[in-house]
Amino acid sequence: xxxxxxxxxxxxxxxxxxxxxxxxxxxxxxxxxxxxxxxxxxxxxxxxxxxxxxxxxxxxxxxxxxxxxxxxxxxxxxxxxxxxxxxxxxxxxxxxxxxxxxxxxxxxxxxxxxxxxxxxxxxxxxxxxxxxxxxxxxxxxxxxxxxxxxxxxxxxxxxxxxxxxxxxxxxxxxxxxxxxxxxxxxxxxxxxxxxxxxxxxxxxxxxxxxxxxxxxxxxxxxxxxxxxxxxxxxxxxxxxxxxxxxxxxxxxxxxxxxxxxxxxxxxxxxxxxxxxxxxxxxxxxxxxxxxxxxxxxxxxxxxxxxxxxxxxxxx
Amino acid sequence: xxxxxxxxxxxxxxxxxxxxxxxxxxxxxxxxxxxxxxxxxxxxxxxxxxxxxxxxxxxxxxxxxxxxxxxxxxxxxxxxxxxxxxxxxxxxxxxxxxxxxxxxxxxxxxxxxxxxxxxxxxxxxxxxxxxxxxxxxxxxxxxxxxxxxxxxxxxxxxxxxxxxxxxxxxxxxxxxxxxxxxxxxxxxxxxxxxxxxxxxxxxxxxxxxxxxxxxxxxxxxxxxxxxxxxxxxxxxxxxxxxxxxxxxxxxxxxxxxxxxxxxxxxxxxxxxxxx
Numbered sequence: 001x002x003x004x005x006x007x008x009x010x011x012x013x014x015x016x017x018x019x020x021x022x023x024x025x026x027x028x029x030x031x032x033x034x035x036x037x038x039x040x041x042x043x044x045x046x047x048x049x050x051x052x053x054x055x056x057x058x059x060x061x062x063x064x065x066x067x068x069x070x071x072x073x074x075x076x077x078x079x080x081x082x083x084x085x086x087x088x089x090x091x092x093x094x095x096x097x098x099x100x101x102x103x104x105x106x107x108x109x110x111x112x113x114x115x116x117x118x119x120x121x122x123x124x125x126x127x128x129x130x131x132x133x134x135x136x137x138x139x140x141x142x143x144x145x146x147x148x149x150x151x152x153x154x155x156x157x158x159x160x161x162x163x164x165x166x167x168x169x170x171x172x173x174x175x176x177x178x179x180x181x182x183x184x185x186x187x188x189x190x191x192x193x194x195x196x197x198x199x200x201x202x203x204x205x206x207x208x209x210x211x212x213x214x215x216x217x218x219x220x221x222x223x224x225x226x227x228x229x230x231x232x233x234x235x236x237x238x239x240x241x242x243x244x245x246x247x248x249x250x251x252x253x254x255x256x257x258x259x260x261x262x263x264x265x266x267x268x269x270x271x272x273x274x275x276x277x278x279x280x281x282x283x284x285x286x287x288x289x290x291x292x293x294x295x296x297x298x299x300x301x302x303x304x305x306x307x308x309x310x311x312x313x314x315x
Numbered sequence: 316x317x318x319x320x321x322x323x324x325x326x327x328x329x330x331x332x333x334x335x336x337x338x339x340x341x342x343x344x345x346x347x348x349x350x351x352x353x354x355x356x357x358x359x360x361x362x363x364x365x366x367x368x369x370x371x372x373x374x375x376x377x378x379x380x381x382x383x384x385x386x387x388x389x390x391x392x393x394x395x396x397x398x399x400x401x402x403x404x405x406x407x408x409x410x411x412x413x414x415x416x417x418x419x420x421x422x423x424x425x426x427x428x429x430x431x432x433x434x435x436x437x438x439x440x441x442x443x444x445x446x447x448x449x450x451x452x453x454x455x456x457x458x459x460x461x462x463x464x465x466x467x468x469x470x471x472x473x474x475x476x477x478x479x480x481x482x483x484x485x486x487x488x489x490x491x492x493x494x495x496x497x498x499x500x501x502x503x504x505x506x507x508x509x510x511x512x513x514x515x516x517x518x519x520x521x522x523x524x525x526x527x528x529x530x531x532x533x534x535x536x537x538x539x540x541x542x543x544x545x546x547x548x549x550x551x552x553x554x555x556x557x558x559x560x561x562x563x564x565x566x567x568x569x570x571x572x573x574x575x576x577x578x579x580x581x582x583x584x585x586x587x588x589x590x
Contacts, residue, residue, distance in 0.1 A: 300506045
């Protein structure tokens with residue numbers, strides 16, 4: 001029986017068709033997807049913090065509105081993704097517990113601080129840009145609910161990226177101090193952004209199986225190369241320097257050569273030793289704990305309402 | 316894929332619209348609207364009304380923004396942000412109208428970023444700190460009911476611009492009031508703890524109620540809403556305890572200046588900058 005189901009599953013993947021929630025799937029596939037989608041959802045939620053810090057301080061009302069809306073979109077992305085994960089037989093409360101107990105990760109990029117308003121623009125340009133590179137192929141992921149969530153998320157992120165870049169363009173046309181802020185933010189965010197694609201292919205343990213299952217479509221290094229190739233002309237247009245002395249066009253390869261990110265730093269941040277890991281987790285945990293009485297009240301009210309309705313129906 | 320395309324064209328082309336962004340263009344929000352103040356409307360009075368209502372909205376939006384990443388549930392993050400964005404949008408339109416009416420031609424940012432606390436005309440209920448979720452909800456219930464009643468009247472104001480801003484706002488505020496009313500009922504009826512906290516919140520807002528009712532004659536409508544909601548929630552009506560002074564005259568609590576310091580800090584540190 002299982003053999004037949006496995007064959008059917010393999011054939012569906014081979015034909016590039018989608019696996020849907022009620023379809024049979026191997027346990028490993030289910031577990032891998034839950035892990036990946038949950039980490040993605042957690043990243044959206046934790047990712048609200050570095051930029052969210054600037055909503056109250058944004059230097060114009062227009063920028064305040066743009067940033068407020070962007071951070072709200074991230075909460076919305078978290079919601080779609082938790083819902084996609086729930087179709088695999090887990091629930092949001094359980095995934096939230098795994099996050100705040102440190103049993104599941106989120107993207108290491110959000111463990112870096114946002115020290116000036118230029119960071120808001122650079123995050124839009126680099127971090128949303130890298131997320132788009134990573135996620136556009138996921139719109140074709142083999143798991144239906146995840147792929148569909150990604151279509152919507154990618155559209156909104158393209159939009160956030162343009163808004164970030166547009167902020168930087170405006171700042172580069174402003175004062176000398178603003179140009180310095182932009183360059184400084186570029187210097188700080190470039191390498192962590194390259195690390196968003198994960199470790200190099202030869203040391204990425206889960207990649208091969210995810211590629212075979214078509215959960216993942218391109219390798220970490222391929223996506224990283226693509227991001228660099230797309231970003232270089234944008235940096236030129238903006239008038240900033242990417243902080244990598246080894247960065248140059250390689251006509252033979254048809255790609256840019258670039259330096260090696262500090263993988264030891266990535267490992268440290270993933271393990272919890274980044275500049276803001278403790279702060280990000282603390283905020284998420286305290287929001288969850290301080291909100292417990294509110295969630296309990298909503299549940300209690302719903303139960304009382306149901307009891308009253310039943311009593312009314314009997315009477 | 317077409318989504319890739321969006322990214323790759325980021326640096327191409329848009330020389331002229333490089334400042335593009337969805338729903339938040341750089342054009343004056345009232346661009347293309349006939350902004351002449353009609354005869355028979357006192358321009359100074361119109362400007363004062365717009366500034367006061369804009370200040371209420373901006374200060375409320377600033378407080379709502381403080382909930383982001385701190386809300387009890389993701390749905391509440393989204394809802395509170397939504398309400399904050401609506402209010403921010405109302406503030407921007409009202410400031411723009413004020414700048415035309417008072418003859419100074421000031422833009423929205425001049426009002427928001429380059430006035431001190433004593434020049435702000437918001438009611439004090441908007442500026443007091445967020446407190447717990449119960450306080451924020453009860454405050455929202457009061458402010459949205461009060462603002463909605465007022466906007467319903469302003470929708471027929473002789474100034475067509477203010478009337479249009481108010482008509483648009485009515486739909487938004489009806490949702491804000493509904494959201495706050497539903498949560499007040501859940502919290503009042505929910506658990507012992509949520510009941511206690513909400514009751515305390517009603518006591519805490521009491522001193523600021525008088526100010527809402529002296530500014531505009533909408534007291535009966537707001538009291539009726541409050542009576543209906545508190546009854547459904549099993550909560551007592553707040554006892555009216557007037558506090559001397561009024562935010563409408565520039566008299567504020569100690570909480571407004573730090574709120575503005577945060578709001579205005581970056582803009583004031585770079586007065587020559589463009590954002």
